[in-house]
Amino acid sequence: MAIALAFGIPALRYPIGEFGRAGPGLFPLMVSGLLLLVGIATVVRARFIAPVPMHFNVRNIGLILGALCAFALVSLLLNMTAGIVALVFVATAAGSNYSVMRNIKISVGLLAIAFAFVKFLGVNLPLY
DSSP states (O other), rough: OOOHHHHHHEEHHHHHHOOBBBBHHHEEEEEEHHHHHHHHHHHHHHHHHHOOOOOOOOHHHHHHHHHHHHHHHHHHHHHHHHHHHHHHHHHHHGGGOHHHHHHHHHHHHHHHHHHHHHHHHHHOOOOO
């Protein structure tokens, strides 16, 4: 919540504009507002649920970091499509069960979103 406030309060100094014609302060204000809502919901929920001790699984943390590094490296060397697939297949190894079919479905879904960003929003992604 402190990070949300640290970015949201300075965003108020910039012109916000309106949704049809956004000013430079609208996006950081919206993102920090949503982050603040998530923080408030987390604090409220924590008051009603019994505390559970945290367990750090170093293997899973390493797999997630490795998945991000694999995404960056494969995207750089090949293309982002292969990077997304590599990310999914490495990151899901940190889960409790591993399914190749589920990984393929997740990869296809993420690729569909990436292609939609390219086609409909004009985002420049090196997908191929």
